[in-house]
Amino acid sequence: MIAIIDYKMGNLRSVKNALYKLGAEYTVTDDPAAIIAADKVLLPGVGYAGQAMANLSERGLMEVIRGLRQPVLGICIGMQVLCRYSEEGDTPCLDVFDTDVRLFKAQEGLKVPHMGWNSISNLDSKLFKGVDEGSYVYFVHSYRPGLCQDTIATSNHGSLFSAALKYENFYGTQFHPEKSGDVGEKILSNFLAL
């Protein structure tokens, strides 16, 4: 059973649809016991980092998530809250991944939000088994995690940033695998196979 953590950060339908297509059984929950008991945990989310942390805190989920031992996948804001800190709302985060999340620096010609398909490189994890270097995935974000020892994929928008991170059983993707066509489905199916 996969637990999709529902902490009221955006719509979960696309994540649910993607898991359904892959034949995975899932439950949508904010119940700590159900999350702890799940085989795998998904932490999706779209919105503001400060709000995301507040919503996790209200539900008593900060320590629950940090203590998980099964594979966990954070997507977009769900990945950012697993980092040390987010510049968005000056927000201390869960401190699983060894990096901070910062606003894309304004540069001539650089569009923010970073929206659309970008390529991922330096793929270094079972999460990317069967995924080619330079594959395109779908991003929508204005803040990005820096490079660090936990980086397992990079992308470039003005400068290099972490497109995916891993620390022990925790995985995170800044992009949206559930919206990234066949490549995204492959990545999700790799996560389900961990």
Added chain:
Amino acid sequence: MVAKRIIPCLDVNEGRTVKGINFVSLRDVGDPVELGAHYAREGADELVYLDISATHEGRHTFTKLVERIASHINIPFTVGGGISTMEDAERLLDAGADKISVNSAAIANPAIIDQLASRYGCQFVVSAIDAKLTEGGRWLATTHGGRRLTDKELFAWAHEVQERGAGEILLTSMEHDGVRQGYPCDLFAELCSQLSIPVIASGGAGSIQDIADVLTKGQADAALAASIFHYGTYKISEVKKALAEQGINVRI
């Protein structure tokens, strides 16, 4: 580098895909889910579904269809047409839409952009602008499929929606829409150089070169087209291959 996007637009009436020349003569060109899935397989980067009947007939948008789209399609899609309240937006978000486009509603009540962006994030809000060149050379925003001029000057309005929190602008030139003679590249180049949010160029594609031009000379971040795809003039895969051969960064 983020890739330039190719976005087929599916105009929907009574649950069926249509495309009108200058929004007037409608012709049924298929099932929206089937057609969208077909485009996704061919390499479309996103899809836009517009309920074209909604604005002028006050018809409610197509929640059930959006649910079907969301469960069959694994790329992002935007829905628009007749979205005038926060409730409309929430219903479509819950049905699985990734983005909504607002047009007339934002002209009537610009604060809806602030409200949508602060509740759902700017990535959710596409500001659609149908612009018309008026006597004296000013581009003005229009509503009701180009039939009503507003007092909003295009560039000022585009800046305003950006400030209010729109994540993207979808700009259609009503002079060029449906006539397949190319996009107004100068207009797009001027707008894109002024804004920090992505601009999607809509209306006017008649050839692959038109698309290449608006993405290069016009500096647009994405090109939206309908007729050339719906009538099978070009396949999306064929367009993207040709763009790549010209050195344009596209997802293949």
